[in-house]
Amino acid sequence: MSGWGRGLLRGYVALVYVFLFFPIGVVILLSFTENITILDTSRLTLRWYRQLGQSRQILGALLFSAQVGLVCAALATAVGTLAAFALVRHRFRGKALVQAALFSPMVLPEIITAVALLGFFSLLRVPRGYPTLIVGHTLLLLPYVISVTSARLYGFNRSVEEAALNLGATPMRTLAEVTLPLLAPALIGAALIAFKVSFDNVVGSLFWSPLGQQPLPVLVFAMLRFELTPMINAIGTVIVVVSLSCISIYQLLQLSRGGRAEAAR
Numbered sequence: 001m002s003g004w005g006r007g008l009l010r011g012y013v014a015l016v017y018v019f020l021f022f023p024i025g026v027v028i029l030l031s032f033t034e035n036i037t038i039l040d041t042s043r044l045t046l047r048w049y050r051q052l053g054q055s056r057q058i059l060g061a062l063l064f065s066a067q068v069g070l071v072c073a074a075l076a077t078a079v080g081t082l083a084a085f086a087l088v089r090h091r092f093r094g095k096a097l098v099q100a101a102l103f104s105p106m107v108l109p110e111i112i113t114a115v116a117l118l119g120f121f122s123l124l125r126v127p128r129g130y131p132t133l134i135v136g137h138t139l140l141l142l143p144y145v146i147s148v149t150s151a152r153l154y155g156f157n158r159s160v161e162e163a164a165l166n167l168g169a170t171p172m173r174t175l176a177e178v179t180l181p182l183l184a185p186a187l188i189g190a191a192l193i194a195f196k197v198s199f200d201n202v203v204g205s206l207f208w209s210p211l212g213q214q215p216l217p218v219l220v221f222a223m224l225r226f227e228l229t230p231m232i233n234a235i236g237t238v239i240v241v242v243s244l245s246c247i248s249i250y251q252l253l254q255l256s257r258g259g260r261a262e263a264a265r
Helices: 003-032 046-055 055-089 095-107 111-124 130-156 159-166 171-200 203-208 215-226 230-264
Strands: none
Touching: 046 130, 046 230, 055 095, 055 130, 055 159, 055 215, 055 230, 095 111, 095 130, 095 159, 095 230, 111 130, 111 203, 130 171, 159 171, 171 215, 171 230, 203 215, 215 230
8 A cells, every 4th residue: 555545544544533532532521621511621620520429329320330230241251151162162953043143132223122121021020120130231241242252262272172181181170270261361351341331231221220220321311311411421431431441451351362372372
């Protein structure tokens, strides 16, 4: 590619990044100003963050979102890892159909999945509550965990497992002491992505949350329906920080794994 072409490509990429991140930057800056619509950087304040820390409702919703995210990320990582092993390392009838079903929550519009699962719960006469929210979020997270774990399994060097088996290790011991430690960066990354998706979820949470207890994104959505307050910018900043932290840790794990692979070569 010529120098002119490279410059054009870099300019295009820069415009894409500005388009994606400029609104987020504006929200973060407005969370430190007195006015929600005027970006006045000469009068910065932590007032909205102090009010955020003093609001029992918002702190309760934040802790509830974190709790749901941790539980669902753990469940989705456990179930998704087993599903990834089955899809990558085994052949069975209906494999393509099972794979399509597992990835359907990522492909279908979330509103359809939310309504369908709510209808299923109603058919079983299961009221909306903490269990329905956990089940719903876990189903939404499975495709992300399976994708990350499967990608690692496809590139996995199985000779180390064969060496352990040849030295007398049982299949379970090989799994526990060889396979899972080597998969650990991918599993941690999958869990972080799952937590991020659960923590940010709005549509599914609207349908599955227990009455009287809302995750943080749902509470923000409800607040926006009545009044646009500067505190919403502070809440949005907290959500952005949590999401970016999860993605950053995942990227660091990927870079660390890549560095170890290069050193091994």
